[in-house]
Every structure is written in C-alpha cells, then in structure tokens.
Amino acid sequence: MGTATQVRIVSTGYATAQGTDQISAGDQTVLEAVLAASSTPVTLSASGPAVYAYSASSYGGSGQLVSLDGSVPDVLVKTGNVVCNGAADGVANFVVNGGTLAVQGSCKIGGNAFSSGRMTFEGAGVVSGFVVADGVTMTGSAKIGGRLWSKSDLSMSGAPTVSGIVKAKSANLDGGTLSAASYIYGNTNVQNAGGTNLNATLTTQTANPTPPSWWGGNSKISKINPITAPTFDADLPATPVVPNWVDFGSRAEDYTSTVWVGFSIYQMGTTCTAATIRTAIAAIGGAPGVIDGRNCSGGSISIGGSETISVTNDLAIIANSIDLGGSMKFSSSTAKRLWLINPDTVDNDLPNCPGKLNIDGSAGFTNLSVLLFSGCKVTIASSTQMTGQVFAGDVSVGGAATIRYRAVGLPGVNLSTGAQESTSSNNAPRELVSLRNVNS
Incomplete structure (x- = not known):
C-alpha cells in the first residue's frame, strides 16, 4: 500500500453480551476511519549545516548566506584552506576543521569564525562574532566584533580593530586598536606595542624581567607571570562538530x-x-x-x-x-x-x-x-x-x-x-x- 494514497480502515465490533429480552439491535456496529495520504517519511531528518565542504571552499563575489528562521547558519569545512572574499555577506558561523581561513576584501562573516590553522584578515574583512584560531594576522581596516582567542600569536598592522577581550600566546602589535582587555600568555615579549591603541589593560606574561623602554609611561601595559586569572581556556568556546563525509549513493x-x-x-x-x-x-x-x-x-x-x-x-x-x-x-x-x-x-x-x-x-x-x-x-x-x-x-x-x-x-x-x-x-x-x- 503506497503512502501517497488515503487509507480506509473498517472495523466491526460486537457486544460482549446479548441485550435485555434477547434484543439484538445494537449488538453490532461498524466503524470506518479514513487516514490521509503520507508523503513525508519520518526518517528524513531536516539536519545539517547551510554549507558543508569536505575540502577547500570559497565564498566570494557578492554572494549572500542568510537564515530564514532566525537560526545562525553554519559553513563547515572538513579539511583544506578557505577563502572568503569579494563582497560576500551573510549571517553565518565559519568552521574550518583542518586548514586556514582568509577573510579578504569586504567579506563579512556575521557569526563566529573557527579555524584549526591560521586566520588572516585583509582589507575590510569582518567577523561580527568571536574568533578562535591557531594564529591571527590582521591588516588593513579588518574588524573582529567579539572576543579573540589565538592559540599562538596575534599580529596587527595598519588600522584593524578587535572589540572584545583578546587572548593570545604572543603578540606583534604594530597598528590598530584593542578595545577591551588583552592577555598575552606566552613567555615571549610583546613586540611593537607602541604602535597599537590600547583602550583597556594589556597584561603580558613576558619572560623578560625588565620591561622594554617603550613601555615607559603606558599605564595600560602590565606584567604578571604567570597570569593565573583568567586562564586562556577559561571561557574558550567549544568548536562546532564538523561531521564526516556521507557516501550517499554507495548502497x-x-x-x-x-x-x-x-x-x-x-x-x-x-x-x-x-x-x-x-x-x-x-x-x-x-x-x-x-x-x-x-x-x-x-x-x-x-x-x-x-x-x-x-x-x-x-x-x-x-x-x-x-x-x-x-x-x-x-x-x-x-x-x-x-x-x-x-x-x-x-x-x-x-x-x-x-x-x-x-x-x-x-x-x-x-x-x-x-x-x-x-x-x-x-x-x-x-x-x-x-x-x-x-x-x-x-x-x-x-x-x-x-x-x-x-x-x-x-x-x-x-x-x-x-x-x-x-x-x-x-x-x-x-x-x-x-x-x-x-x-x-
């Protein structure tokens, strides 16, 4: 019986005992139920990201990725290096599981960005949410609207901006603006910090016992070794799961x-x-x-x-x-x-x-x-x-x-x-x- 057709079920019921004075009327009844056609198998899960690429993906031109229901659509890449360039725009979380992410041109990632490798910002590239990467380079007028976790270094030149708290293992700060508190956890001197505007405290765990001369007069730079609170991963977001490939059509x-x-x-x-x-x-x-x-x-x-x-x-x-x-x-x-x-x-x-x-x-x-x-x-x-x-x-x-x-x-x-x-x-x-x- 196909699920695309209606189904009619007829069932006969009988009384458990005869009626008074052997009256049989009403001892039997027939019930008919009509069920609608079914066209949607319940095993089909409306699941998955907006865009999944097993290997390197590009998202550019003036393309847009938007949500219809208020959820934040994800772009997931299993392995490979990703380039977001041109005037690409959209509310999305970018997750690069096994490669680097380049936010170029006027690319705008409206959500958060994760990269297992380095994340580079060039031109007017923007991530509106937070960033988690193994090294971050920012140039031009690039912007990060949320927090930044770099599992290695942070390098800034030109006029980029990070609006949220910054956590990195080392830093080369030769331009731009850090708007919130910043913490450098590695045993490496902060380089060129005089070239970056600090709107809040920068705390460094430098191995150098004597502050460099360019620290003089900058009350916003301090040294604490070790930095006990906050720790680097105290609020580190969990990386979204990038599923394995599906061999649909192999059976x-x-x-x-x-x-x-x-x-x-x-x-x-x-x-x-x-x-x-x-x-x-x-x-x-x-x-x-x-x-x-x-x-x-x-x-x-x-x-x-x-x-x-x-x-x-x-x-x-x-x-x-x-x-x-x-x-x-x-x-x-x-x-x-x-x-x-x-x-x-x-x-x-x-x-x-x-x-x-x-x-x-x-x-x-x-x-x-x-x-x-x-x-x-x-x-x-x-x-x-x-x-x-x-x-x-x-x-x-x-x-x-x-x-x-x-x-x-x-x-x-x-x-x-x-x-x-x-x-x-x-x-x-x-x-x-x-x-x-x-x-x-």
Missing part, C-alpha cells in the same frame, strides 16, 4: 523506496532533457518521486535556456552530472522539497566525484527548499537564488548568488552528525481525515 537501497520512503521511483532512459524530465514527473503523478538519471547519456542532465520544470510534490533527481543554466527554473505552486544529487558510489567515507553539479546564469527555484549533494565541486554562480543547503566535496559560491538557509536533509542520514539512520515504510505518519459509524 543499492539509496535509489529505492527502502530509503526514499513514500516516494515513487522513475528510471530514466538515455535521453534526458527538460521534456523527458517533465514526462517523468507526469508519470510519477502527485506522489513524491525519485528520478534516477544514472542511465542518461554520459550520466548527465543538462537544462538551460528559459525552461521551467513544474514540480508537483517532493522530488529527487539523481545523476552523475547536473548542469543548470540560463534562466531555467524548477517551480512549485506550493512549498515542496527538491534534491539534486550526484551519487557517491564508493563506500570509503571520502567524497568521490562522478561528474559535476553546476548552477549558473540566473537558474533558480520557486517555492522549493533544495538540497545540493555531490562528491564533486558544487558551483553556485551569478545571480542564483536558492533556499536550502549544500553538502559537497567542495563548494564555490560567487557572483550575486544567495542561499537562504533551510535544512532539508537526506533520507537515512543525519547530516549534522554524518550517522546513518534506520528507514522503515511503517513509520510514515498519517492524519485522521474522518471517523464515522456505518451500517456495514
């Missing part, structure tokens, strides 16, 4: 209703165009559907020009390569979900690239929350407007593209943790449409 069931609970599966032939995609949607009818395009010529689905693909229910499209361009649109009259997937067919916990997932021109999506999944590099360029999230081997967001974050998730997987979740067609919930007594 045969990833293409079936075993995983896509409540979805109809449509197998494409070798010809894959806008017209044949429409034919597939029509064949699926009003049910949620999966269009399996792995047999497409070259394993590729390419749609451009001014084509519009009308989506009638939740829809997943799977192909080795997906290339959208021009002013093409996927469109729905009501809010639905769309998955565009390059399957990762190798079960090795690493992204494997079968082709590409590219969105160019002004290609876009109407009334659709979209998940882009690929072991390849997902490229979102130009003026693409998208609501949803990206989970990919590598990600590049540029031009005037906008991603409005809304978690969509993948069936059978928790994208926040990378863990697999069980899938069962028996778990699909249904609402009660009607309940009545009937004659028979």
Whole structure:
C-alpha cells in the first residue's frame, strides 16, 4: 500500500453480551476511519549545516548566506584552506576543521569564525562574532566584533580593530586598536606595542624581567607571570562538530523506496532533457518521486535556456552530472522539497566525484527548499537564488548568488552528525481525515 494514497480502515465490533429480552439491535456496529495520504517519511531528518565542504571552499563575489528562521547558519569545512572574499555577506558561523581561513576584501562573516590553522584578515574583512584560531594576522581596516582567542600569536598592522577581550600566546602589535582587555600568555615579549591603541589593560606574561623602554609611561601595559586569572581556556568556546563525509549513493537501497520512503521511483532512459524530465514527473503523478538519471547519456542532465520544470510534490533527481543554466527554473505552486544529487558510489567515507553539479546564469527555484549533494565541486554562480543547503566535496559560491538557509536533509542520514539512520515504510505518519459509524 503506497503512502501517497488515503487509507480506509473498517472495523466491526460486537457486544460482549446479548441485550435485555434477547434484543439484538445494537449488538453490532461498524466503524470506518479514513487516514490521509503520507508523503513525508519520518526518517528524513531536516539536519545539517547551510554549507558543508569536505575540502577547500570559497565564498566570494557578492554572494549572500542568510537564515530564514532566525537560526545562525553554519559553513563547515572538513579539511583544506578557505577563502572568503569579494563582497560576500551573510549571517553565518565559519568552521574550518583542518586548514586556514582568509577573510579578504569586504567579506563579512556575521557569526563566529573557527579555524584549526591560521586566520588572516585583509582589507575590510569582518567577523561580527568571536574568533578562535591557531594564529591571527590582521591588516588593513579588518574588524573582529567579539572576543579573540589565538592559540599562538596575534599580529596587527595598519588600522584593524578587535572589540572584545583578546587572548593570545604572543603578540606583534604594530597598528590598530584593542578595545577591551588583552592577555598575552606566552613567555615571549610583546613586540611593537607602541604602535597599537590600547583602550583597556594589556597584561603580558613576558619572560623578560625588565620591561622594554617603550613601555615607559603606558599605564595600560602590565606584567604578571604567570597570569593565573583568567586562564586562556577559561571561557574558550567549544568548536562546532564538523561531521564526516556521507557516501550517499554507495548502497543499492539509496535509489529505492527502502530509503526514499513514500516516494515513487522513475528510471530514466538515455535521453534526458527538460521534456523527458517533465514526462517523468507526469508519470510519477502527485506522489513524491525519485528520478534516477544514472542511465542518461554520459550520466548527465543538462537544462538551460528559459525552461521551467513544474514540480508537483517532493522530488529527487539523481545523476552523475547536473548542469543548470540560463534562466531555467524548477517551480512549485506550493512549498515542496527538491534534491539534486550526484551519487557517491564508493563506500570509503571520502567524497568521490562522478561528474559535476553546476548552477549558473540566473537558474533558480520557486517555492522549493533544495538540497545540493555531490562528491564533486558544487558551483553556485551569478545571480542564483536558492533556499536550502549544500553538502559537497567542495563548494564555490560567487557572483550575486544567495542561499537562504533551510535544512532539508537526506533520507537515512543525519547530516549534522554524518550517522546513518534506520528507514522503515511503517513509520510514515498519517492524519485522521474522518471517523464515522456505518451500517456495514
């Protein structure tokens, strides 16, 4: 029985004893319940960050990343060096798990920034929240709006600003402004502190028993060895978890209703165009559907020009390569979900690239929350407007593209943790449409 159809349940009940004077009327009744169709498998967790890249990611141009529900969307990078440049803007936490983060140009990170390696600020780059990194370099007119923890050194030149408390292991302060209290915990002299404006006390744990001559007359610089309070990590924020890669597409069931609970599966032939995609949607009818395009010529689905693909229910499209361009649109009259997937067919916990997932021109999506999944590099360029999230081997967001974050998730997987979740067609919930007594 499909979950896309209503279900009618008829049950007959009998009295436990005969009526008075052997009257049998009312000893039997029939109850009919009608349950609504179910199109949403409960095993599909709407989880995961706004953007996940297993390796180096770039976010630039005039692209924007915004939240729809007031949450702070995350950009998570498992390994590699990340560059945020151009006029990129948005409320987001940037987390670089195994590399460096460069905040360049007029890039603005509206949340917090974490980097396991060095974080560099150039030009007018901004982090509105706090910063945690293994070394920080600030030049130009860069700004940090919150606190700063550098697990090694802090280097400042030009006119950068840190508004919150600073904690570092050493410092080369040759310009800019420290607006709040600062603590240097390492046994290394603070260099060039005369070039930085200190609006609050700078406490240093220098090994030099005699203060350098340029300290003279600066009452805001003091030496305490060791600095017992506050300690460096007393209020150090926990780094958000960057999940492991998900090899979606490596199991045969990833293409079936075993995983896509409540979805109809449509197998494409070798010809894959806008017209044949429409034919597939029509064949699926009003049910949620999966269009399996792995047999497409070259394993590729390419749609451009001014084509519009009308989506009638939740829809997943799977192909080795997906290339959208021009002013093409996927469109729905009501809010639905769309998955565009390059399957990762190798079960090795690493992204494997079968082709590409590219969105160019002004290609876009109407009334659709979209998940882009690929072991390849997902490229979102130009003026693409998208609501949803990206989970990919590598990600590049540029031009005037906008991603409005809304978690969509993948069936059978928790994208926040990378863990697999069980899938069962028996778990699909249904609402009660009607309940009545009937004659028979």
